[in-house]
Amino acid sequence: MSHQLSNNISIHKEMKVLIVLAHAEPKSLTTTLHNITVEELEKLGHEVKPSDLYAMKWKATIDADDFPEFDKKERLDILTESGKAYSQGKLSHDILEEQAKLQWADMVIFQFPMYWFTIPAILKGWFERVYSMEFGCGVG
Structure with missing residues (x-):
């Protein structure tokens, strides 16, 4: 089955779509477009999982709490600890879910407004925490 999304893009099979939404206002244009996107993709037979960062109360800062096994008396090296925690399956629960x-x-799909010519801080934090070393970040 083929679905035409625009003049140049078509999807030929049912797909699993993750939509990451980063807008604090549920009545915003961005959130409205997000809701329409979910509805239209589902009508076309695609499975959609949204991650509404504000509704999830997503923690935007990466810190030692992201690595439950980390000894907080030690100096935190984010890249080393994120790689170690990822390889051991010991990242914080919210990161593992994402x-x-x-x-x-x-x-x-990432849906967000432009704040000061860039993405919202909560979305940048999502990238920093979810793309840990060895998962979307690093050599190899």
């Missing part, structure tokens, strides 16, 4: 969604998805 990584599982990325592994599940055939396609990822």
Whole structure:
């Protein structure tokens, strides 16, 4: 089955779509477009998982709490600890959930407004925490 999304893009099979939404206002244009996107993709037979960062109360800062096994008396080296925690499956629960969604998805859509010519801090924090060393970040 083929679905035409625009003049140049078509999806030929049912897909699993992760949509990461980063807007604090549920009545915003961005959130409205997000809701329409979910509705239209589902009408076309695609499976959609949204990650509404504000509704999830997503923690935007990466710190020692992201690595439950880390000895907080030691100096924190984010890259080393994130790689170690990822390889041992010992990242914080919220990070593991988002990584599982990325592994599940055939396609990822990021929906957000532009704040000061860049993405919202909460979304940047999502990238920093979810793309840990060895998962979307690093050599190899």
